[in-house]
Amino acid sequence: MIGSPRSWREKPQRYRYEAGKCSGCSKIFFPPRLVCDACGSKTFETQVLAQTGVVETFTIIEVAPSGFTDEAPYAVGIIKLDDGVKVTAQIADCKPEELKLGDKVRLEFRKVTEDGASGILHYGYKFVLA
Amino acid sequence: MDVGIVGYGAYVPRHRIKVEEIAKVWGADAPTYKKGLMLGEKSVPSPDQDVITMSVEAARHALTRSGIDANKIGAIYIGSESHPYAVKPSGTIVADAIGATPNIHCADMEFACKAGTEGMFVAMSLVKAGEMDYALGIGADTSQGAPGDALEYSAAAGAAAFIMGKEKVLAVCEHTHAHMTDTPDFWRREYQHYPRHAGRFTGEPAYFDHVVPCGRGLLEKSGTTPKDFQWAVFHQPNGKFPMRAGKKLGFSTEQMKQGWLAPILGNTYSGSSPMGLSAVLDVAKPGDRIFMVSYGSGSGSDGFIFRVTDEIAKVQKAAPQTREQLEDNPIYIDYGTYAKYRGKIRMLED
Numbered sequence: 194m195i196g197s198p199r200s201w202r203e204k205p206q207r208y209r210y211e212a213g214k215c216s217g218c219s220k221i222f223f224p225p226r227l228v229c230d231a232c233g234s235k236t237f238e239t240q241v242l243a244q245t246g247v248v249e250t251f252t253i254i255e256v257a258p259s260g261f262t263d264e265a266p267y268a269v270g271i272i273k274l275d276d277g278v279k280v281t282a283q284i285a286d287c288k289p290e291e292l293k294l295g296d297k298v299r300l301e302f303r304k305v306t307e308d309g310a311s312g313i314l315h316y317g318y319k320f321v322l323a
Numbered sequence: 324m325d326v327g328i329v330g331y332g333a334y335v336p337r338h339r340i341k342v343e344e345i346a347k348v349w350g351a352d353a354p355t356y357k358k359g360l361m362l363g364e365k366s367v368p369s370p371d372q373d374v375i376t377m378s379v380e381a382a383r384h385a386l387t388r389s390g391i392d393a394n395k396i397g398a399i400y401i402g403s404e405s406h407p408y409a410v411k412p413s414g415t416i417v418a419d420a421i422g423a424t425p426n427i428h429c430a431d432m433e434f435a436c437k438a439g440t441e442g443m444f445v446a447m448s449l450v451k452a453g454e455m456d457y458a459l460g461i462g463a464d465t466s467q468g469a470p471g472d473a474l475e476y477s478a479a480a481g482a483a484a485f486i487m488g489k490e491k492v493l494a495v496c497e498h499t500h501a502h503m504t505d506t507p508d509f510w511r512r513e514y515q516h517y518p519r520h521a522g523r524f525t526g527e528p529a530y531f532d533h534v535v536p537c538g539r540g541l542l543e544k545s546g547t548t549p550k551d552f553q554w555a556v557f558h559q560p561n562g563k564f565p566m567r568a569g570k571k572l573g574f575s576t577e578q579m580k581q582g583w584l585a586p587i588l589g590n591t592y593s594g595s596s597p598m599g600l601s602a603v604l605d606v607a608k609p610g611d612r613i614f615m616v617s618y619g620s621g622s623g624s625d626g627f628i629f630r631v632t633d634e635i636a637k638v639q640k641a642a643p644q645t646r647e648q649l650e651d652n653p654i655y656i657d658y659g660t661y662a663k664y665r666g667k668i669r670m671l672e673d
Contacts, residue, residue, distance in 0.1 A: 208420040263370040263663055286337045286369055286654065302379040302420055303371040304407075310672075314407055316375060316416060321337075322652075 194308050200315050207317035210244070210300060212278060213237035221278050245323055246274035248296045253289040260306045268292050272320055285319045297323040326451045327495040327629060329488035330391070330638070332384020333601040334377045334463075335481050335588065335648040338367040340661045342476055348658045349471045356476050361562025365479040365589025366649075367656060370664050374403045374463045375413045377482035377594075379420045382461060384642035385484040386421060388493075389457075393422040396486065397455025399429050400445050402438025402593040404511070404518075405465045406431055417461070428455075435509060436558055437619020438462065439483065439593035444625055447487040447496055457488045464592035469517035470667055477561050479589025483597035483645075493638060494604060494613065494629040498545040502537035503623030510620070520620075529622050530564055531571070537624035538572045538616045545628050549573035552628075553611040556582035556599035558618035560590045574614070581606055587649055593619075600629075602645040607631040 205211040206224045213225030217234030223242060228235055251270030254261070261267070268284040270292075284292065285303060298320040305317040341364045346353035357363060368377070378401055386393055399414045406413045414429035432438040432445075439462015446458035463482030468474030487496075508529035511518035521529075534557055542548065549555070555574040557565035562585040569579045582599030591598055596617040603613055613629040662668050 204419060208416075209422055285371060288654070302376050302383075303369075304373060304376055305371070314373075314375075316379075316420070319371065 195315050197313055200313055210242040212240050212242050214240040223278055242278055243275035245299045246272045249273045283319045286321050299323040325492050325495045326489050327492040328485050329492055330385040330389025330486035331601050331604055332381045332642050333483040333598050333645040334380040336366050336368045336372055337654050339364045339653040339655050340367050344658050345476055361586055362476055363586050367661055368465045368480040373407045373465055374405050375407055375416050378417045378461045378463045381482040381484035382421050385486050387642045388638040389486045396423045396457045396459050398449055398458040400432055400442030401461045402432040402442040403463050435620035436592040437617050437623055439597045440617035440625040443485050450487045457486055460485050462593040462597035464594050466592040467517050477590040479591045481591035481594040481598050483594050483601045491634050493634045494631050497630050498628040500541040500544050500626040502533055506622035508620045530618055533622050533624040534568045534616050534618050535571050537626045541626035552614045554603045555579050555614040556596050557616050558596045559585035562586040605639055605644040609633045
């Protein structure tokens, strides 16, 4: 259960892929954070992530947790975006046996999970083959 | 003042199921359905796709083609009969995801398969009235057909989005017309999972007695004849109805085939004629005229005449094209996977 407050709070990164770029050293954080771990700056500007990248590594989830069983087997990977940022996310709409390291992918807006049959629907980003 | 489409985009899910696969399960004769309804296969949404996700993708394509900032959009109207929430708008999520909040008017629309063109109609009217510079109308559905029902062969998923404006217009809306009566041909009552329909009654006096008069009214109002148009698009509950309605109005197969997506897409309900329009805009040339009539059970039709401008060539390839999405890399699934994806299997409750 994610609930309304967290879902609402995370909209900028989940809906619009907004990262925080450190004003001191230009390091990009996704999701954004309050203090830069590189230079200690507390000032960030919003930067929208690149929408395309490549699969750096991935695993196949065969035994899915509750809420994801409809989609099993599915891939979860680390994607290196064109701007250098690495993001962990599901790679949707692909046959696990066809996915390869280095495959080009792009972001798509998808339903990530739902709070049961009567709760809030949570939307966000997944990747699909480009 | 010329008002019309300044950006457009469509979204088609990747999964498909063939008519043969559905017919096999229900002991039906696939060639009869294929010939009778002129349907070969249909799109199927993934479990993580719904009206909201497809609307976001279509709207992002429309924004790319328009070149405008999302925060200039003054209204968003999403037409659908499969909004994910019974109470809570789809439009708020879509508007937030594309960066169009908070200064924006929003309403979700419903009118069976006509809800998408309603959104387009209202969006365009607000721009024309001078209330705002840009407004977004979207038609999207993940339509349901009861297992074994004729609708199961056609009920598909897809979305199309249109940003209306008055600067750098790609397709000027020259005329509109609406035709509506109370005709109970197809409905879904509150809390029901699947819609019901009145069989052959859905043809005449429903579909044909609204699409054809709306088309005639539009021709009369505009002082045009079918020969004045390069393209014609009609609502596509199957492959057969739009072709027959178009022929009744005097349009040729050649004028209709680019926007005739049903044989390989199915019926995307509120997205149906809007997606056909997007496929036409992908190939239209400056000066071309497009004739379009939607249909929603209940029943009514919205008609539009668009004139394509010089701006079109600059944007056609700026975002994924509709037929390209339909034809490239489909993933074919069997009926079991389809039933799982569409929530047709009774599961153990949490």
